[in-house]
Amino acid sequence: SSELTQDPAVSVALGQTVRITCQGDSLRSYYASWYQQKPGQAPVLVIYGKDKRPSGIPDRLSGSSSGNTASLTITGAQAEDEADYYCNSRATSSHHLGVFGGGTKLTVL
C-alpha cells in the first residue's frame, strides 16, 4: 500500500466545488505536489509547494495542507477537470525517491 492515501473516486456537479485529499505522515513536514492525468496522456503538474501553480494552470485549482492531510480544491469544476489526480511528496521510507498516492478519479456530473 502507498504511504500516501487518496480516495479512489470523487464526483462533483458542474460548477460546484470539490476537494480531493491525500493523507500521509510525511505531509506533516513536507508539501504535496498534485498531478492531473487524462486518459491516454502523461501527468501534468498542477500544484506544488505552498499552493503554487505552474503557468497555464487555472486559478480555480488550489492547494492546502493541514496536519497529515494535503488537499487539492477545484472551485467551480468544469468538464475539462474530469481526470485522475495524484498527490506526491517525500517518502518516509526513502530520502531520495518520493512517493505517489494511489490516485483519485474525479467525475464531473
Added chain:
Amino acid sequence: EVQLVETGGGLIQPGGSLRLSCVASGFTVNSYYMSWVRQAPGKGLEWVSIIYPNNSTYYADSVKGRFTISRDNSKNTLYLQMNTLRAEDTAVFYCGRNLMVQGVTYFDQWGQGTLVTVSS
C-alpha cells in the same frame, strides 16, 4: 520549449532486457534531477529511479539490482537499462524532470511515455 521524448519500449519476453531513452530539448539533463516513473495498465504512478546532478542514483526496491539509470550529456539523453524483466514490469514508462522545493522533489516536465510489455 522544454520537451522530453521517450523511445525504446516494446514487447519483450520475461527475463529479457530493454533500454529506454529519453531525449531532452530546451534544457540540459545534467543540470537537473531526472527520473523514471512507471504506470502499470489501469494502475497508479510508481517512481522507479532518480539520478542527481552529481550522478548519484537511487531505485525503488521493486527494481533495485535489475534497472540502471544513466545519462549521456553529449546527447542530452536519459536512459533506463532494464534487465531480467518480469511480467509485473509491464507498464508505460515516463521520464520526468525534477525540481526540489523545501525538501520535496516534484515533476515539472513529463515525457509522453513509452509502453513496455513483458510477455511470452
